Amino acid sequence: MAALVVFLPLLAAAIAGFFGRVIGDRGSQIVTCGALVLSAIFGILVFHQIMGQSAPQVETLATWISAGGVDVAWSLRLDTLSGVMILVVTIVSSMVHIYSIGYMAHDHSIPRFMSYLSLFTFFMLMLVTANDFVQMFFGWEGVGLASYLLIGFWYDRDTADAAAIKAFVVNRVGDFGFALGIFAVFVLFGSLDFGTVFGKAPAETHEVLNFLGWQVPALTLCCILLFVGAMGKSAQLGLHTWLPDAMEGPTPVSALIHAATMVTAGVYMVCRLSPMFEYAPGALAVVGVIGGTTCMFAATIGMAQNDIKRVIAYSTCSQLGYMFFAAGVSAYGAAMFHLFTHAFFKALLFLGAGSVIHAMSGEQDMRRMGGMWKKIPITYVLMWIGSLSLAGIPPFAGFFSKDSILAAAWASETAVGRYSYCLGTFTAFLTAFYSWRLIIMTFHGHSRADHETQHHIHESPWVMLSPLFVLAAGAIFAGWLADDFFVGADRTEFWKNAILVLPYDDSIAHAVHNSLFIDYLPLAAGLTGILLAYLCYMWRPGIPVAAAKQFRALYLFLLNKWYFDELYDRLFVRSAFSLGDGLWKTGDGMVIDGLGPDGISAATRELAREASKLQTGYVYHYAFAMLIGVVALITWYLVPR
Numbered sequence: 001m002a003a004l005v006v007f008l009p010l011l012a013a014a015i016a017g018f019f020g021r022v023i024g025d026r027g028s029q030i031v032t033c034g035a036l037v038l039s040a041i042f043g044i045l046v047f048h049q050i051m052g053q054s055a056p057q058v059e060t061l062a063t064w065i066s067a068g069g070v071d072v073a074w075s076l077r078l079d080t081l082s083g084v085m086i087l088v089v090t091i092v093s094s095m096v097h098i099y100s101i102g103y104m105a106h107d108h109s110i111p112r113f114m115s116y117l118s119l120f121t122f123f124m125l126m127l128v129t130a131n132d133f134v135q136m137f138f139g140w141e142g143v144g145l146a147s148y149l150l151i152g153f154w155y156d157r158d159t160a161d162a163a164a165i166k167a168f169v170v171n172r173v174g175d176f177g178f179a180l181g182i183f184a185v186f187v188l189f190g191s192l193d194f195g196t197v198f199g200k201a202p203a204e205t206h207e208v209l210n211f212l213g214w215q216v217p218a219l220t221l222c223c224i225l226l227f228v229g230a231m232g233k234s235a236q237l238g239l240h241t242w243l244p245d246a247m248e249g250p251t252p253v254s255a256l257i258h259a260a261t262m263v264t265a266g267v268y269m270v271c272r273l274s275p276m277f278e279y280a281p282g283a284l285a286v287v288g289v290i291g292g293t294t295c296m297f298a299a300t301i302g303m304a305q306n307d308i309k310r311v312i313a314y315s316t317c318s319q320l321g322y323m324f325f326a327a328g329v330s331a332y333g334a335a336m337f338h339l340f341t342h343a344f345f346k347a348l349l350f351l352g353a354g355s356v357i358h359a360m361s362g363e364q365d366m367r368r369m370g371g372m373w374k375k376i377p378i379t380y381v382l383m384w385i386g387s388l389s390l391a392g393i394p395p396f397a398g399f400f401s402k403d404s405i406l407a408a409a410w411a412s413e414t415a416v417g418r419y420s421y422c423l424g425t426f427t428a429f430l431t432a433f434y435s436w437r438l439i440i441m442t443f444h445g446h447s448r449a450d451h452e453t454q455h456h457i458h459e460s461p462w463v464m465l466s467p468l469f470v471l472a473a474g475a476i477f478a479g480w481l482a483d484d485f486f487v488g489a490d491r492t493e494f495w496k497n498a499i500l501v502l503p504y505d506d507s508i509a510h511a512v513h514n515s516l517f518i519d520y521l522p523l524a525a526g527l528t529g530i531l532l533a534y535l536c537y538m539w540r541p542g543i544p545v546a547a548a549k550q551f552r553a554l555y556l557f558l559l560n561k562w563y564f565d566e567l568y569d570r571l572f573v574r575s576a577f578s579l580g581d582g583l584w585k586t587g588d589g590m591v592i593d594g595l596g597p598d599g600i601s602a603a604t605r606e607l608a609r610e611a612s613k614l615q616t617g618y619v620y621h622y623a624f625a626m627l628i629g630v631v632a633l634i635t636w637y638l639v640p641r
Contacts, residue, residue, distance in 0.1 A: 013118035020111020028111035040090035077131035085128035095467035102464035120146035174232015181225030198275035223283030230266025251354030288328020292420030295321030299430035304558035325420035330505035331408035337486035341397035344474030345389035371447035397479030411510035432529030
C-alpha cells in the first residue's frame, strides 16, 4: 500500500504527460485528481498502520546502486516522521489538484500542468520516504526540477522564465552544500543508510575532518553542509530570494510547492537527521540563529508588500524560520507540529488568494482591491480562518503549534533559544499586523478596482471552494487534535524512535516550567498587531501614508526587500555576466575560434585563393609548368648525393 501511495502520482503524471492529447483536458484532470485522492486515502491507511508498529519499517523495492562500497536500494522508510509527511503531502496535493480544475479551466495546457503537479507529488513522496541519503537526494533534486517546470509553466512570460531560472540557480547553491554534506557523511561513516549512520553518530563526536585546510569537528561539518541545502530549499536568510519571485507561477503551484510541501523539505530533513544534529550542538546553534533571524526578517518585508501572493510568500518564509529555530533548540516535535498545521492554513491562504485573484480577473495588487467581502463572502470567511490560524489566535491550529515553539525556545535556557524567542514574539506581532492589513485592504473599505473589474467580481465555482473547506477544517481543528501527540503527554509514544532528543536537550519538557507571562506574551503581541492594523487601515487610513513619508528610507528598505536582490545583482549577477562576456568574446572568439576553427578555415581559404591564381587556363602555362617539373625531376636524379 505504501508503494501505491508513492507511485500512483507518478503513473498519473506519465499518463497525463504522454497521453494528454489523446485523453484530453478532462481525462487528464480525472486521471491525476483520481490518483491523488486514492493516494491520500491510502496514505491515511498507511499512517494508521504506522501508528500500530513499534519500530520503523523499511520496504525494499529494488536494488539501485551496488558499487565501490556504496549499496543503495529503492526503499520506503515508514515511521511516524514519514507518516506525518505522507499525510501532509497527499492531502494538500489532492486538494490542490481538485482546485486546479477550476482555476486553470481556461488554460491551453491543462494536461501538462496536471502532469507537472503529479510529478512533483511523486518526487516529494520519494523524498520523505527515503531510507538513505542518495534516495533523499533523488527526491530533493526531483522537487527542484518540478518546481522549475511549474514556476515557469507560463513560459511565454519573461517574468515567469526569469523566476524559474532564479529558483533553479539559487537552489543549486544550496544543493551544492547538500551534496558536499552527503560526501562528508560517506567519508565519516562509510555508509549512506540512515540506520547505519544514526547508530554510529554518537561515536563520531570527537572526529575531525580537513575542510578547506581547516580541521573542523566532523559531525558539525556534515550537519552544517546539509543545512545549507535546507536553507536553499526552505528559503532561509541568504538563499531566500527565489521564493517571492516564484509567485509568477499559477496560484495552485504557490499553494502546493511554496507553502505546504517543497519548502518544508528542509525542516523535515533536519528533523529526520536529529540523531546527527543532537550530537552537533554547534550546527544546532547555526540552525537556530538562521531560523530566528529569517523569522523576523521576512515578516518585516511582508508588512510593506502590495502583491497579495507576495505577502503570503514572505509569511511562508517567516513561518519556516519558526520551524527551524524550533529544531535549533531540539524541539523537533514542535517544528513538525508547526509544519503540519502550517500546511493547512497556508495552503488555505494561498488558494483563498487565488479565489480573490480569480474574482478580480487576474489582479493581484491589493491597492486595486477593497470592498469585496459582500461579493465573495465565502472566500472572505475562509481567508479569516486562515489568517486567524496564521496569527496564532486560539483555538485555531496555528496557536497551538506556534506557541509550543516559542515556549520551547524560552525553556531551552540557551542564548540561541532566548534570541529566537524574542524575535519570534516580535514576529507574532508583525504577522498579525500584515495578515489583517491584507484582509482590510482586500475586502474592506471602498473598491479601488476599475468599473469593468468591479462589475465582474464573483465568487469562485464550487470545484475551487470545496478544497478550501477541507483545508479550513485542518486550520481549525488540527492544532488541538494533534497537540498531545506532537508536543504533549503522548509525544514519546507517538514519535517512538523517529526523532531523537537527548534528555538534557528536551526543551519541550522544560517548557512546562515557563511563567504565564512567557506563555501568553506571543498571543498578546498577535492581538496587538491586529488592533494596530485596524487602526492604520480602517479607522485612521492616513497613518500608513504619513508614516511612509516620515520614514521614507525605512519604507523603501522594506519595500525593496532589504535590497538583497540588488546586492546579489551587483555582487554575483553582473560579475557572472561580465566574466561570461569576456570568456565569450576573448577566450572563445579570439583565442579558441581565432586560433582554432576560424584560424584554420581562414588560412585554408587564403591558401586556396592564392593557389587558384595558378589556374590561368592557358595551355602554354601548363606546358611550361610541366617542363619545369621534368627538369627538376631529372636534376634530382643526376645530381650526386
